[in-house]
Amino acid sequence: MKMMTSRKSLWLLLFIVIFWVSFTLFRNPSEIWATFKLPVSFSHWNLVMKSPCPTVPLNPPVSLKETEMRIKEVLEKLDKQIPPRPFIHLNTTTSATHSTATILNPQDTYCIGDKLDVLLEARDYLGHRKEYGGDFLRARIFSPALKAGASGKVKDFNNGTYVVSFTLFWEGPVSLSILLMHPSEGVSALWRARKQGYDRIIFTGTFVSGNSQVHTDCALVLNSSVELCQYLDAQDQEAFYCVKPPNVPCAALTHMHSKNKQVSYLRQQERSLFERSNIGVEIMGKPNVISVSKCNKEAVPVKERCKFGMISGIPSGHVWKNTWNPASCSLAPIKMKECLRGKFIHLMGDSTIRQWMEYFKSKINSMSQYKLFTSLWETMFSFQLGRVRKSLLYHST
Numbered sequence: 028m029k030m031m032t033s034r035k036s037l038w039l040l041l042f043i044v045i046f047w048v049s050f051t052l053f054r055n056p057s058e059i060w061a062t063f064k065l066p067v068s069f070s071h072w073n074l075v076m077k078s079p080c081p082t083v084p085l086n087p088p089v090s091l092k093e094t095e096m097r098i099k100e101v102l103e104k105l106d107k108q109i110p111p112r113p114f115i116h117l118n119t120t121t122s123a124t125h126s127t128a129t130i131l132n133p134q135d136t137y138c139i140g141d142k143l144d145v146l147l148e149a150r151d152y153l154g155h156r157k158e159y160g161g162d163f164l165r166a167r168i169f170s171p172a173l174k175a176g177a178s179g180k181v182k183d184f185n186n187g188t189y190v191v192s193f194t195l196f197w198e199g200p201v202s203l204s205i206l207l208m209h210p211s212e213g214v215s216a217l218w219r220a221r222k223q224g225y226d227r228i229i230f231t232g233t234f235v236s237g238n239s240q241v242h243t244d245c246a247l248v249l250n251s252s253v254e255l256c257q258y259l260d261a262q263d264q265e266a267f268y269c270v271k272p273p274n275v276p277c278a279a280l281t282h283m284h285s286k287n288k289q290v291s292y293l294r295q296q297e298r299s300l301f302e303r304s305n306i307g308v309e310i311m312g313k314p315n316v317i318s319v320s321k322c323n324k325e326a327v328p329v330k331e332r333c334k335f336g337m338i339s340g341i342p343s344g345h346v347w348k349n350t351w352n353p354a355s356c357s358l359a360p361i362k363m364k365e366c367l368r369g370k371f372i373h374l375m376g377d378s379t380i381r382q383w384m385e386y387f388k389s390k391i392n393s394m395s396q397y398k399l400f401t402s403l404w405e406t407m408f409s410f411q412l413g414r415v416r417k418s419l420l421y422h423s424t
Contacts, residue, residue, distance in 0.1 A: 110215065112159070120211075122210075126310050127310075128145050136322075139195060140196075142193070147205060164181050169201070169202050176346045198321055199319060200319075206308065212297075216293055217293075227287060231283070251270060257277075367391065
């Protein structure tokens, strides 16, 4: 009798333990992972945990052959859009001060929602009209007092003329700006130099082995006969390599340091195009401010809620009071802390991703940062445009 009672008590205790573990695990599985450092599938936990955030559809796997064909197609299109533009002297390149920008069909007052077109004629430093396009122009409208801004759409007719179109999204004084970032000759020089190799940046990887560190050479292309560690981006089929230290696993890579080589593929004549005084020069003359009113137009119809996969036009939206407003849909307010609760946030990018890292840390005090020192590095490590991405893993509680 006592044995049966003990057995029942044991089963009851076991049931309570299982129930407690299950309840804790499903309530906050990421906390269990962080405590015991268990390898988990993030997508699995996302299915278990409900979140007010919209979900991102996963990209279907793409074969290596398909990826190579896609890359080849993109590069061929770029080669056609950026043909060689050799030049003899700076005077024959596009000059912002000699080029002209004219507002088509000017009005005293414009209405919200109107389109405004600007005709731009590119000329060189001698005042001669350019006979081909390809200049890198940056067009925008803005109102500093309203903390508002929007991009313009540039149409290149490939004969030295451009039409820049703006959509007037807000009321009040609006400034117009068209900057000549680089003349077509400079764009062509940069494209040619970019294709001449990846050896302009020196990468040094740090591997941790016990209490010691080992440093080896890393690069997008390593001409070495020694054993290499390959870090492959499965989606893009792009790889980054490091010389493998003896008796140290590839997963022990923890840090990456880079510095520029004193090498340039730009010709001496081309370098004058990239002096600071020749970059980002305003083409629009003054005054370049227009007035925009409501004009008693009908109420704007309610836009559908934004969702992943929607196609955006140009411009895709505007900034108003430092808040992004899409043109084709409406953004629903999201409580960031509730949305990210219990989530692991993986941030990938170059040095510009740091602003997001700092933003998350400043807005969510309970967010913890994890250094990728484990075998997770192999799946988290990737690169973009020849520069190693900064990869950080955050956990929000």
